[in-house]
Amino acid sequence: MDLSNDTPATHSLQSSTTISSDLPRVAIEEDDPAPVKRQRRRSTSHLKLVPETLELRESIKVAAERYAESLDKSRPFSRDELERHGREFLESIDQPEGFLGFAMVMLGNFFWKRQFLATPFHRRMLLLPHCLKHAEGCPAEYDQFGLDCEKCGACSIADYKVRAEQLGYKVLVAEGSPIVLRIIVEGYVDGILGVACLNVLEKAIDKVLIAGVPSYAIPLHSGDCKNTTLDEAWVWDVLEKYEPLPEPETTSYVPLMRAAGRLFDEHFDRLIPRLRSKTAEQARSPLGLTEDVAYDWLANGGKRFRPFITLAAYDAATGGRFVSAGPGAQNVEFSDSVGRVAMAIEAFHKASLVHDDIQDDDLFRYGRETLHRQHGLGPAINIGDYLIGMGYRLINAARDEFGPDITCDILDSMSTAHIRLCEGQGAEMAWNDDPDWNFTPLDALQIYALKTSPAFEAALDAGFRMAGKGELYAELVPQFCRQLGVGFQILNDLKDWQGDNDNKLVAGQDALALRPTVLLALAMQGSTEEVRRELREIYESRGDEGRRLHRARRLFEQAGVFTKAEALIDKSRARAEALADEVECETVRQLLYFLVDTVLAPEIEEPEMQPEDHGLMLSLPVVG
Ligand code: SF4
Numbered sequence: 001m002d003l004s005n006d007t008p009a010t011h012s013l014q015s016s017t018t019i020s021s022d023l024p025r026v027a028i029e030e031d032d033p034a035p036v037k038r039q040r041r042r043s044t045s046h047l048k049l050v051p052e053t054l055e056l057r058e059s060i061k062v063a064a065e066r067y068a069e070s071l072d073k074s075r076p077f078s079r080d081e082l083e084r085h086g087r088e089f090l091e092s093i094d095q096p097e098g099f100l101g102f103a104m105v106m107l108g109n110f111f112w113k114r115q116f117l118a119t120p121f122h123r124r125m126l127l128l129p130h131c132l133k134h135a136e137g138c139p140a141e142y143d144q145f146g147l148d149c150e151k152c153g154a155c156s157i158a159d160y161k162v163r164a165e166q167l168g169y170k171v172l173v174a175e176g177s178p179i180v181l182r183i184i185v186e187g188y189v190d191g192i193l194g195v196a197c198l199n200v201l202e203k204a205i206d207k208v209l210i211a212g213v214p215s216y217a218i219p220l221h222s223g224d225c226k227n228t229t230l231d232e233a234w235v236w237d238v239l240e241k242y243e244p245l246p247e248p249e250t251t252s253y254v255p256l257m258r259a260a261g262r263l264f265d266e267h268f269d270r271l272i273p274r275l276r277s278k279t280a281e282q283a284r285s286p287l288g289l290t291e292d293v294a295y296d297w298l299a300n301g302g303k304r305f306r307p308f309i310t311l312a313a314y315d316a317a318t319g320g321r322f323v324s325a326g327p328g329a330q331n332v333e334f335s336d337s338v339g340r341v342a343m344a345i346e347a348f349h350k351a352s353l354v355h356d357d358i359q360d361d362d363l364f365r366y367g368r369e370t371l372h373r374q375h376g377l378g379p380a381i382n383i384g385d386y387l388i389g390m391g392y393r394l395i396n397a398a399r400d401e402f403g404p405d406i407t408c409d410i411l412d413s414m415s416t417a418h419i420r421l422c423e424g425q426g427a428e429m430a431w432n433d434d435p436d437w438n439f440t441p442l443d444a445l446q447i448y449a450l451k452t453s454p455a456f457e458a459a460l461d462a463g464f465r466m467a468g469k470g471e472l473y474a475e476l477v478p479q480f481c482r483q484l485g486v487g488f489q490i491l492n493d494l495k496d497w498q499g500d501n502d503n504k505l506v507a508g509q510d511a512l513a514l515r516p517t518v519l520l521a522l523a524m525q526g527s528t529e530e531v532r533r534e535l536r537e538i539y540e541s542r543g544d545e546g547r548r549l550h551r552a553r554r555l556f557e558q559a560g561v562f563t564k565a566e567a568l569i570d571k572s573r574a575r576a577e578a579l580a581d582e583v584e585c586e587t588v589r590q591l592l593y594f595l596v597d598t599v600l601a602p603e604i605e606e607p608e609m610q611p612e613d614h615g616l617m618l619s620l621p622v623v624g
Pocket residue numbers: 132133134137138139140147149150151152153154155156157158
């Protein structure tokens with residue numbers, strides 16, 4: 001998702017009428033993970049019953065409020081913790097497991113309620129589902145933000161919308177959308193009052209709550225998507241209340257995400273002033289063109305996750321002042337040197353993507369044509385190189401504040417990450433040129449550890465080093481980031497088969513590009529000689545991509561590849577959490593847990609979409 005500040009969506013936001021005021025063990029020969037303190041996560045997708053009577057719903061709600069009073073509110077729930085509390089809570093009130101999703105929503109509500117009510121009206125968003133509309137006669141049309149209600153009065157949407165707008169809320173009529181958290185991360189709102197079915201709310205739990213966004217949710221009585229109903233009094237119960245708190249109760253990473261975003265927005269020109277492309281005319285000149293395109297590529301597109309990691313690591317290792325300031329904290333600003341080092345991480349990352357897109361001949365990145373498709377091969381290689389140079393210059397600029405030793409250590413860390421990335425990329429290209437069909441899952445994972453982990457490692461290490469804690473975490477960081485990067489890459493491989501459209505827009509590109517993925521290695525390892533031969537033919541042949549993809553998917557499914565890959569992600573997650581468990585510093589440990597929860601978030605089964613759903617689902621705009 002493009003999070004650039006200067007996009008049509010952002011402009012419309014300001015004027016739109018719609019938005020107003022375990023699994024089987026895989027034979028990988030690696031050490032078994034140390035004991036894990038955190039519980040394994042499980043899907044609750046089959047546990048989403050809503051109690052049928054208002055009386056029962058009310059009694060569960062009241063009991064949930066009492067239960068939540070005893071909860072530690074100093075930091076956001078993880079999904080595992082919320083599920084554990086949900087189960088304990090249901091047991092304590094003698095209600096069935098089928099209400100788990102409902103119970104988790106209720107507990108989440110009362111965890112956050114005081115902080116939601118302390119959010120000023122003009123800093124809140126009311127999120128309504130379009131399925132509340134009058135199914136037959138609704139005259140409203142859809143735009144990029146969802147349903148543009150005309151307030152005809154035929155359904156309750158108009159009532160909520162009118163009153164919420166009067167109070168100063170921003171109102172969105174859509175069942176969650178990528179724009180929801182974009183609105184939050186870009187700083188437009190600090191809290192969400194949401195009405196949605198449990199399917200949508202389950203996704204929101206993984207995305208919104210763990211980031212530290214004060215939220216209050218009212219579950220629809222069903223997930224049927226048409227003429228749905230809800231307990232309307234629950235909406236009015238919080239819609240019109242504002243109860244300030246003397247100080248924030250719960251930590252939040254949202255202000256740090258916003259700070260990372262501002263580096264590439266309001267601070268961008270000051271932190272890296274243009275030299276050769278200050279005017280439009282200069283930008284079109286041969287001498288100014290490279291700088292102009294490189295700056296545009298750096299400033300636009302991407303979710304600023306790696307710079308966020310650097311800022312968050314620095315903050316966590318220096319006491320966690322900003323993460324502790326609460327979800328609505330303003331004035332979260334870092335020194336220019338810290339900001340420039342965080343920007344350098346993004347410059348290196350963007351450079352690697354430019355070169356990776358060339359090597360894979362990918363068509364799209366950040367929803368637009370890849371750089372080499374726009375400008376040609378030579379200029380794109382050159383711009384990637386330029387971004388690498390820019391990254392080193394940005395780090396060097398931190399020398400005055402942090403001194404030569406720390407600056408050189410960061411440079412060393414970056415150069416090591418760079419070399420390892422190139423080794424991983426080189427190994428993949430070598431396999432691609434001359435495939436070794438005896439390659440194993442372990443071979444694939446080694447490539448992943450080289451290709452994907454170094455960027456996380458460099459980002460985390462830079463933050464710790466600037467905080468003067470580089471040596472303290474020197475052993476932990478590479479081990480932790482290896483698990484993070486490997487798990488993240490396997491998740492990406494799975495998404496490729498699911499048609500993840502965020503970056504590449506064309507599903508199955510990786511699968512057909514003869515990449516030595518762990519999925520292919522698992523399929524080869526778990527299949528008969530006959531199937532291995534067929535897989536090889538599929539991958540090495542050309543033409544009829546649809547048939548090849550279909551056949552490969554069938555063979556992968558027969559070999560249990562997708563299940564085994566999910567087990568590997570679970571394993572990476574467990575190992576990363578075990579490493580985090582050993583960290584003494586609370587703020588650093590919590591950051592590591594947060595990284596595991598966001599980078600390795602399990603894919604939750606999508607509810608079956610109805611024709612009117614428009615595919616709008618919530619997505620945390622940080623990893624990418
Ligand atoms: S009030 Fe709005 S959403 Fe409801 S039927 Fe009328 S136009 Fe449609």
